[in-house]
Amino acid sequence: xxxxxxxxxxxxxxxxxxxxxxxxxxxxxxxxxxxxxxxxxxxxxxxxxxxxxxxxxxxxxxxxxxxxxxxxxxxxxxxxxxxxxxxxxxxxxxxxxxxxxxxxxxxxxxxxxxxxxxxxxxxxxxxxxxxxxxxxxxxxxxxxxxxxxxxxxxxxxxxxxxxx
Amino acid sequence: xxxxxxxxxxxxxxxxxxxxxxxxxxxxxxxxxxxxxxxxxxxxxxxxxxxxxxxxxxxxxxxxxxxxxxxxxxxxxxxxxxxxxxxxxxxxxxxxxxxxxxxxxxxxxxxxxxxxxxxxxxxxxxxxxxxxxxxxxxxxxxxxxxxxxxxxxxxxxxxxxxxxxxxxxxxxxxxxxxxxxxxxxxxxxxxxxxxxxxxxxxxxxxxxxxxxxxxxxxxxxxxxxxxxxxxxxxxxxxxxxxxxxxxxxxxxxxxxxxxxxxxxxxxxxxxxxxxxxxxxxxxxxxxxxxxxxxxxxxxxxxxxxxxxxxx
Amino acid sequence: xxxxxxxxxxxxxxxxxxxxxxxxxxxxxxxxxxxxxxxxxxxxxxxxxxxxxxxxxxxxxxxxxxxxxxxxxxxxxxxxxxxxxxxxxxxxxxxxxxxxxxxxxxxxxxxxxxxxxxxxxxxxxxxxxxxxxxxxxxxxxxxxxxxxxxxxxxxxxxxxxxxxxxxxxxxxxxxxxxxxxxxxxxxxxxxxxxxxxxxxxxxxxxxxxxxxxxxxxxxxxxxxxxxxxxxxxxxxxxxxxxxxxxxxxxxxxxxxxxxxxxxxxxxxxxxxxxxxxxxxxxxxxxxxxxxxxxxxxxxxxxxxxxxxxxxxxxxxxxxxxxxxxxxxxxxxxxxxxxxxxxxxxxxxxxxxxxxxxxxxxxxxxxxxxxxxxxxxxxxxxxxxxxxxxxxxxxxxxxxxxxxxxxxxxxxxxxxxxxxxxxxxxxxxx
Ligand code: NA
Ligand code: NA
Numbered sequence: 001x002x003x004x005x006x007x008x009x010x011x012x013x014x015x016x017x018x019x020x021x022x023x024x025x026x027x028x029x030x031x032x033x034x035x036x037x038x039x040x041x042x043x044x045x046x047x048x049x050x051x052x053x054x055x056x057x058x059x060x061x062x063x064x065x066x067x068x069x070x071x072x073x074x075x076x077x078x079x080x081x082x083x084x085x086x087x088x089x090x091x092x093x094x095x096x097x098x099x100x101x102x103x104x105x106x107x108x109x110x111x112x113x114x115x116x117x118x119x120x121x122x123x124x125x126x127x128x129x130x131x132x133x134x135x136x137x138x139x140x141x142x143x144x145x146x147x148x149x150x151x152x153x154x155x156x157x158x159x160x161x162x163x164x
Numbered sequence: 165x166x167x168x169x170x171x172x173x174x175x176x177x178x179x180x181x182x183x184x185x186x187x188x189x190x191x192x193x194x195x196x197x198x199x200x201x202x203x204x205x206x207x208x209x210x211x212x213x214x215x216x217x218x219x220x221x222x223x224x225x226x227x228x229x230x231x232x233x234x235x236x237x238x239x240x241x242x243x244x245x246x247x248x249x250x251x252x253x254x255x256x257x258x259x260x261x262x263x264x265x266x267x268x269x270x271x272x273x274x275x276x277x278x279x280x281x282x283x284x285x286x287x288x289x290x291x292x293x294x295x296x297x298x299x300x301x302x303x304x305x306x307x308x309x310x311x312x313x314x315x316x317x318x319x320x321x322x323x324x325x326x327x328x329x330x331x332x333x334x335x336x337x338x339x340x341x342x343x344x345x346x347x348x349x350x351x352x353x354x355x356x357x358x359x360x361x362x363x364x365x366x367x368x369x370x371x372x373x374x375x376x377x378x379x380x381x382x383x384x385x386x387x388x389x390x391x392x393x394x395x396x397x398x399x400x401x402x403x404x405x406x407x408x409x410x411x412x413x414x415x416x417x418x419x420x421x422x423x424x425x426x427x428x429x430x431x432x433x434x435x436x437x438x439x440x441x442x443x444x445x446x447x448x449x450x451x452x453x454x455x456x457x458x459x460x461x462x463x464x465x466x467x468x469x470x471x472x473x474x475x
Numbered sequence: 476x477x478x479x480x481x482x483x484x485x486x487x488x489x490x491x492x493x494x495x496x497x498x499x500x501x502x503x504x505x506x507x508x509x510x511x512x513x514x515x516x517x518x519x520x521x522x523x524x525x526x527x528x529x530x531x532x533x534x535x536x537x538x539x540x541x542x543x544x545x546x547x548x549x550x551x552x553x554x555x556x557x558x559x560x561x562x563x564x565x566x567x568x569x570x571x572x573x574x575x576x577x578x579x580x581x582x583x584x585x586x587x588x589x590x591x592x593x594x595x596x597x598x599x600x601x602x603x604x605x606x607x608x609x610x611x612x613x614x615x616x617x618x619x620x621x622x623x624x625x626x627x628x629x630x631x632x633x634x635x636x637x638x639x640x641x642x643x644x645x646x647x648x649x650x651x652x653x654x655x656x657x658x659x660x661x662x663x664x665x666x667x668x669x670x671x672x673x674x675x676x677x678x679x680x681x682x683x684x685x686x687x688x689x690x691x692x693x694x695x696x697x698x699x700x701x702x703x704x705x706x707x708x709x710x711x712x713x714x715x716x717x718x719x720x721x722x723x724x725x726x727x728x729x730x731x732x733x734x735x736x737x738x739x740x741x742x743x744x745x746x747x748x749x750x751x752x753x754x755x756x757x758x759x760x761x762x763x764x765x766x767x768x769x770x771x772x773x774x775x776x777x778x779x780x781x782x783x784x785x786x787x788x789x790x791x792x793x794x795x796x797x798x799x800x801x802x803x804x805x806x807x808x809x810x811x812x813x814x815x816x817x818x819x820x821x822x823x824x825x826x827x828x829x830x831x832x833x834x835x836x837x838x839x840x841x842x843x844x845x846x847x848x849x850x851x852x853x854x855x856x857x858x859x860x861x862x863x864x865x866x867x868x869x870x871x872x873x874x875x876x877x878x879x880x881x882x883x884x885x886x887x888x889x890x891x892x893x894x895x896x897x898x899x900x901x902x903x904x
Contacts, residue, residue, distance in 0.1 A: 019759075020751045023542055027733075030543070030726030034719055047325055047536050050722060055534035057542050061759035070756035071499030071763060093496040100506045107526025114218050119455070121237040123310065124325070133530050140529070170516070209776040210520070215527045224516075224523040326720075333648050337717040 001152060008145045012064040015142055019060035026053045045125035052122075052132045059139030063146040087154070094151040101144045108137040166201040167384065169376075172210035172225035178352070180410060181229050181372060182206045184282070184403040188374070188395065195391045200384075202227075217375065221275055226380040232371045233310045240455040241270035242281075244462055245371035246311045247448055248441040251286055252474055254411075257369045258282040258404030260469040262397060268462060273373065277381040280374040280396055282403040284346045285411045286366035287312050290359035291342025292335065296427055298436050307331045307343035311444075315367050316344060318440050332358060346370075348407075348414045356418035363427045365437070374399075478515065482778035485511040489771070501760070504767030511774035524773055532766045536722065537643045542758035543725025544634045547710075547732050548586070549750035549757075551703065552599050554736030559699030560585045561603050566688050566696035573675035573682035575611050576621045579604040580667045583625035584660070585700070587632040588707045593852055596629030597622065597863040605868050615871045617674070617681045620879015623853050623864040624886075625667055630849045632660035633711060636761060637819060637849065639721065641841045644823050649721040650714045655838055655901045659846050659890050666886035674882055702735045772824050780825065795833040796895075799843075802826055803891070806847040807854070819848055839898050846894065850887040853880045 033046040065071060081089070112133035122129045173185050182204075189202040205211075211219040216230035217238065232239040233246050242261065251257035262281045265273075289295050289306065301321040308316050313323030324340050328349075334340045335358040342359055343349075344367070350356045381389065418424040429437075445463070452459040489507040492498055498506075513521035532538065564578035564585070571577070583600050587593075600622050608618035630637045633653030642649040675682045710728040713719050719727065736742040791798060806822070823844075830840040852860045861880060865873045893900060 016752065016755060019755050020748075023546065023751060023754065026539060026543065027546070027726045027729050030723045031730050034723050034727060050539045051534045051536040054536070054539035054542065055530070057755065058533045058538075058759055058762040061755040062763070065756045065759040065763075068756055070760050071501065072760060073497050073499050089496055093498045096496075096506060097498065097502055100502065100509065103509070103522065104505075104525055104529055107522055108529050111218075111526040111530055118217070118235065118238045120235050123234075123236060124313075126236055132534070136530060136533055205777070209773070210516075212527065212531065214531075215523070219523055219527070222519055222523050224520040327646075330648060333651070334717065339717050 001156075005149050005153075008063070008142075008149050009067070011142050012067050012146065015060040015139065016064040019057050019064075022053045022056040022060070026050055026057065029053065045122070048122050048124050052129065055132060055136055059136040060142075062139045063142035066143055066146045066150075090154055091151065094147055094154060098144060098147050098151065101140055101147065105137055105140040105144055108133060108140060112137060166198055167388070168201050168203055169226040169380065170203050170205065170210065171227040171229075172205045172216065172219065173229045174208045174211065174213040174216065174231075175206070177206040180284070180348070180403070180407050181231075183406065184280070184399065185229060185374075187402065187406075188280070188399055191395060191399075192391060195395075196388050200388055200391075217276070220375050220377050223377050223380070225377075227279065227374065227376045229372060229374045232373065239270075239272045239371075240452045241268060241272060241457045241462060242371055242373070244448060244452070244459075244466055245283055246368055247445050248315055248368045248438070249445070249463075249466060249470065250366070250438070251283070251369050251470065252366050253404070254283050254285045254369060254407035255401065255404035256470065256474045257286070257371075258400050258407075259473050260466060261371055262400045263469050264462065264465060267465060268458075271456070273375065275378065276375040277378055278373055278396070279376050279392060280399040280403065281372070282400050282407070283369035283371050285348065285407045286346065286369050287315075287344050288347050288365050288367070289342060289344055289361075289363040290347070290350060290355055291361050291363070292338075292359060293341055294361045294425070294427060295342075295363040297429070297433055298440070304342070305340045307334065307340045308345070310370070311368055312344045314444060315441060318444060319437060328353070331355075335359070346407075347411045350418040350424070351414035356422040356424050359424070360422065361425050361427060362415070362418070363429065365429065367437075367441075478778045479780055479783055481511060481515055482775055482780035485771075485774060485778070499760075499763065501764035501767035504764070504771040508767065508771035508774040512770075512777060515774070515777045524770070528769050528773065529766060532769050533762065535643075538762060538765060540639055540649070540720075540722040540725050541636060541761050542754055543722055543729055544636070544639075545757050545761075546750065546754040547706075547725060547728035548599075549753045550729060550732040550736060550742075550747075551586075551706070553746040553750045554732070554739070554741035556703055556706075556732070556736060556741070558603055559696075560703050561607075563696040563700040565607070566693050569611075569685040570687040572679050572684050573617070573671045575604075575608050575613060575685060576617055576671045576675075576682050577668050579608070579618075579621050580625045580664060580671070583622070584628050584632060584664045585703055585707075587626075587628035587630075587660070588703070588711075593627045593629035593637075593849060593860055597626035597860040600626050601864050601868065605864075611685050612683045614681045615868065616875050616879040617671075617882070618879070619864050619868050619871050619876040620882050621667075621671070623860045623876055623880050624883035625664075626860050626864070627849045627852050628660060628663060630852070631656055631663060631846060633657060634721075634725070635845070637845050638841070640765065641819060641823060641845065642721075645827050645837060645841065647837055647841060650717065651838060652841055653711065654715050655842050656845065658901050659842060659894060662890045662893060663846075663886060666889055667883060670883055670886050702739070706731055706735065775824060795835070798829070798833060799835065799895070802829065803843070803847050806844060807851060819844065836898070839894075839901055842901060843891070843894050846887070846891060850884070854884070 029043070029046060029049060033043040036043055112130045115130040115133060121127055171185055171189065173182050175181055185204055185206070189204055192200055192202060205225065210225050211228055213231060213234045216228040217235070219225055220228040232242050242265065244264070245257060245261045258281065261283055265278065265281055291306070295301065295304070298319065301319040304321045305324050306316055306321050307326055308323040309325055313325060316323040326334060331340065331343055332353070332355070335342070343355065347362065350359070350362070415426065449459040449463070452462070485507055489503055492503045492507065493500055509521055509525055512524055561578065561582040564581040565575060568574040568578040579600065582604065583596060586596050586599060604622050605618055629635070633656055635653070635656060638652045638656055639649055641647070642652050671682070706728060709731065710724050713727065714721060714724040733742065827837065827840070831837065861873065861876045865871060865876045
């Protein structure tokens with residue numbers, strides 16, 4: 001388990017770095033397009049490339065954001081629940097999220113395969129774009145792993161708490 | 165109870181793909197004596213423009229209306245209809261598309277049942293400054309998307325891609341000088357207010373297909389299948405005619421309400437443009453051949469059919 | 476079960492999940508939307524929708540505006556640009572009773588003018604302003620209340636993530652929304668300051684006067700805030716003039732902020748990495764909420780609740796103003812228990828058709844709704860801003876922050892009344 005935790009941490013950091021690169025890429029691309037457009041030579045396909053980069057930014061940051069507790073949670077009533085019930089609910093939450101994002105990962109994977117099978121290309125640049133969908137799938141898989149690690153830690157906490 | 169079929173469509177309910185959808189629903193329900201009931205989902209509530217084919221194949225909807233131009237690469241044969249091949253009306257283009265489909269049974273629709281084929285009205289120039297000859301295109305910034313922007317590119321204009329809802333404001337501010345689209349938007353989106361000139365170029369059309377999940381079709385009683393089969397040609401032609409009438413109404417309204425001037429180009433100008441646009445057709449040929457389409461034969465049939473229906 | 480019932484049950488389950496489970500709001504919306512879609516249609520439809528929407532939302536060009544504007548705000552924060560803005564405001568207003576609180580309002584407005592989110596403004600301004608006010612002996616009720624209330628300006632004064640999302644959802648021009656929202660933004664700033672004057676006149680010990688500053692110091696401090704003013708003017712100017720799209724405005728703003736802070740020697744590698752890391756986290760959080768809301772919206776659409784509601788409300792015999800009042804009340808109540816952005820995203824597809832049927836200008840309606848829900852960010856029991864300020868203040872209990880916020884609620888009501896009685900006020904700029 002320890003090894004898996006370290007591995008997921010490493011994965012989160014790596015994906016965050018990639019997301020950061022994509023973010024800077026967006027700034028650079030949009031600015032170059034503005035400057036070049038001013039001189040009459042806009043970068044062809046800026047819109048769709050920005051969209052693809054944006055997808056990378058959002059998806060690759062999913063697991064890192066989850067690990068850093070960056071998703072808004074409303075926890076005001078839960079604090080008043082007895083500890084046992086709170087733990088039960090937290091385990092339930094993790095299981096639901098695990099199932100949901102498992103489905104999301106499966107379906108984005110399936111979508112990528114369909115796009116490849118249809119030989120669909122992007123609208124302006126006419127490039128093959130299913131690999132971008134696969135990257136989104138990768139981001140969701142990392143999120144699933146992160147939620148799984150959190151779940152194991154949660155349950156582990158209880159068993160340790162019970163022993164003492 | 166009746167068999168319920170879910171029909172997904174992507175543009176807003178007021179647009180022509182949805183108008184034909186409602187007409188089809190009415191006809192089918194009438195002709196099957198209420199044996200079939202159609203639930204319509206306009207505006208992308210069930211499936212969007214880019215996932216219609218996949219969604220219908222997977223059974224997310226039983227029936228879906230898609231535009232072949234929205235998924236480049238997926239419809240190598242039927243996208244022949246979006247080329248600048250000189251269709252003057254949606255009625256003719258729709259009929260030709262249908263006949264081409266019957267003659268060549270394209271592989272791209274092999275996994276679904278086709279229920280209707282039609283096209284948009286031809287695209288034209290709506291602008292703030294008059295476009296009277298090919299030289300007026302030089303450097304002119306026009307809002308366009310897909311094939312329309314490639315046409316403009318070839319003519320020396322500057323195609324600008326932006327969402328349709330942002331276009332009126334961009335026109336007001338002079339960010340774009342006009343747009344290239346089919347002419348019903350003059351009234352439907354009130355572009356007549358910003359564009360005093362319409363240049364009849366009839367460059368190209370956008371092909372649409374109504375498709376149905378094969379399993380869902382096979383499950384239907386034979387009598388119902390026959391009703392749907394009998395409707396294919398009728399619905400395709402009806403939609404083409406409806407589209408053309410709608411465009412005429414829109415133009416008449418624009419003339420009356422805003423005094424919009426319609427510019428027609430002479431034969432010489434048309435020939436000049438056709439010459440510049442020829443490479444687009446060659447490009448299509450290369451790509452279609454690459455995907456196993458007999459491009460020469462398809463094009464030859466297209467021109468022959470066009471001349472048959474468009475005297 | 477009728478479709479409407481399905482929809483209502485779905486909304487009920489969503490609210491229960493958000494409050495009973497410690498589940499992120501965006502996740503909950505996605506899960507309930509997915510299950511609801513499945514219940515109304517079937518599992519194929521629901522699964523296909525999941526994959527399609529995930530890709531479509533994440534790859535949408537419209538949403539790229541969010542990380543770019545957030546990056547601009549974070550770079551300004553980490554390189555200390557807004558800290559200098561604060562010092563300028565303080566140099567001018569510190570010596571008056573409640574002056575530091577007034578300076579905080581102005582500094583919040585300034586930061587709001589480069590930041591797109593009220594939560595980011597709350598977090599930032601808490602760390603900047605609360606220690607200062609503590610140092611000058613301000614009562615924590617006034618100091619935390621001021622920061623919590625004034626940081627809501629982040630969502631009203633452009634750029635605003637809330638307005639961007641409304642624009643994307645309703646197909647309106649983001650630039651036009653930004654321009655119109657400047658009016659309530661300025662009104663709120665004026666009202667907040669007036670309110671502080673009134674309160675400090677009555678209870679001077681809430682905000683003791685600070686040491687006086689000389690004119691030289693006052694004017695020198697202005698120099699430090701110049702960059703922010705120029706940045707805001709360039710970004711808003713280019714956007715409103717239509718020189719670039721909202722995403723490009725965000726990118727240009729981020730690049731300018733980078734250039735300015737690098738030229739000023741305020742940008743270290745560590746600060747850059749921090750601002751990128753925060754930007755990723757905040758934008759990912761927002762994009763997930765948008766995704767969840769889109770999935771939930773797809774469920775609502777197949778239950779046809781928005782259309783049913785719009786047609787039923789249109790048939791009510793009440794005058795439009797009464798219906799508008801009811802909608803506002805709903806938003807205040809909704810805003811009282813939920814995060815503003817999430818609430819807006821859920822309800823906009825429901826209420827925009829209603830407002831359109833009643834004949835209200837969509838631009839005006841968008842601005843009113845933004846002001847109303849933003850107010851929800853500080854009203855009990857759930858006020859995101861209040862929570863953040865209370866957490867950042869450390870030793871101030873939540874109840875005190877809510878008491879402080881109560882001082883400023885009349886300002887919001889006055890602003891709303893003005894907007895409703897005089898809709899044309901949105902066009903004065
Ligand atoms: Na703001
Ligand atoms: Na609240």
